[in-house]
Amino acid sequence: MPPARMDITDEQTGTDGNRKQIYRQLELNIIYIKEGERPELPALAATIGFFDGVHRGHRFLIGRVVDEARRSGMASAVITFDRHPRQVLQADYQPELLTTLERKLQLLSETQVDNTLVLHFDRSLAALPARRFMDEVLRRQLNVRKLLIGYDNRFGHDRAEGFDDYVRYGQALGIEVVRADAFLPGGEKVSSSVIRDRIRRGDIASANRLLGYAYTIESTIVRGYGNGHRLGFPTANLDMAACRQLIPAAGVYAVAVRQKDSSEWRRGMMNIGTRPTFNGKAMSMEVNIFRFDGDIYDKPLAVSFIAKIRDERRFGSLEALAHQLEQDREAINHLFDAGQIRQQQMEARL
Template identity: 60%
Template sequence: MNTLPQPCVATIGFFDGVHRGHRFLIDHVKAEAERSGMASMVITFDEHPRRVLQSNFQPDLLCTLESKRTLLLETGIDHLEILHFNKEMSQLSAREFMKQILQDKFHVRKLVIGYDNRFGHNRSEGFDDYARYGQELGIEVIHNEAFTIDGEKVSSSAIRRMINRGDIGKANRFLGYPYTLMGKVTGGHQEGRKLGFPTANLNLANHAQLVPAPGVYAVRAQLKQSTVWHRGMMNIGTRPTFGGTETTLETHILDFRGNIYGQILQVSFVQRIREERKFDTPSALKAQLEKDKQQIEQRFEKLSDNE
């Protein structure tokens, strides 16, 4: 943002996924800003801090930086600042960060802290420390309660666990929107086409993004330049029936014909239908795929009835 607010109410965090817990926190920031007659601000980072500190660390992210920016702006926050996280920034203590970044750079007068958020070198300090530094610097530090669903705290790590076990329905409830992957459609092994189920093989644009557990999923698919969402079925796995070893993400778009190789496709997950299985013959796999398709179509019909 070109024009920095002076003063403002802010929150800070990595905000991976911008889930319902994050939006609960941001709503608190907006409400506090309105009460105080100040602007509201979200401060986040372009890189996962651990990725900067540990070169071999591969984060399992819930969204790309582009998606995070879009989701954060959709909250209606007045100002969004995305800091470039580097080793120099990682060396700042919590107090130095509050002084140099929050106070001097962004004129923060009130800081709303998420229930589990820690920042500063080695993340060794907590809310009481931040509150004490805030008193010294003239920044009021406010603690935000956790947002819960059915008694469970909503967090990025909890959502990752759900996606890792294929519990997409629950993950989507915690996110507040369908979990989505995006990538370029590349050439595959063509087995699906031979079985009457041509698939778009997805090459992820962001290899750090978390891939759901192996299995067959009901999904919606959309070409990047299109506004139309198509129903589909996606298989994530190693193609064990054909002796595969590498994980592939293959989407059969229902009632769709056309060459989309090289195009960007985004796939939103609706529900996991079954685990990946090895079949004795391709014809046995084809019969199962017909059942999967029927089940997925029924699932979408139920969604349409409820909408």
């Protein structure tokens, strides 16, 4: 079957209160678990993890949980955390995440899992050995009766124990513990760390293949230097400091762009780098949105990375740079028009 053509045409292409508002808008079955709280939950078949990116491997595991729940007459659940464990355990750790919490929860909502349970990760939770965690949190607090473990996943204090230990504890606690098969499409490992490495190298096509959708970041638009406007390619500058996600390697990218309060995606090209032709020093993210002249300053923008077009480089003149930008735009439009960008790359929405 040939790849689906993109629908993007050339013309249209916190706090607890904030969380509640987001969840209400998305109509998600999400329960934010407070310490010591025991929500009324049915018997659950569940899996646990941070699920950064909710990539193909995660969705394979979640599919297994849903199947196990149906076979056992239980409800299915994903148990995740509100922050990366290393943010709590390492004071100087700066996370380079694939998804914000809100984005992750929406991606989880697009699976068939019945419930998403969000635990507050702190030092007291991190200190629990696996058996106490299974007893006090999984069994007593969340009513987990079947636990599906990812092929290479570990939990508990210092991740010191493994699958055989979980099985033994589960037998004593009344929790059936099952290990999922490894998910290795084409013999390739799918993990958040592998995907992060691809994005850091600018290998967006490979990262998107492992994610199962186009890698998307979100940030607020701030005022820039106006260089793009003088060249005939006005750009929206994204606030790098406010971006809470991993920023791809320097270069020029084909992207699809959407304002947070809009459903319309537009084509564009993104430059990440230091603007060497203008003797720039600091890193910046600038996106030229094709055939768009609206005022979007101080507004959140979602940018989905489709493909890397070329590396950033210094040009001998502004005319040479403008000529290259014309060629870049033509190449990006060709990608969209030729149907080389699959519809599934844009299916994960913000």
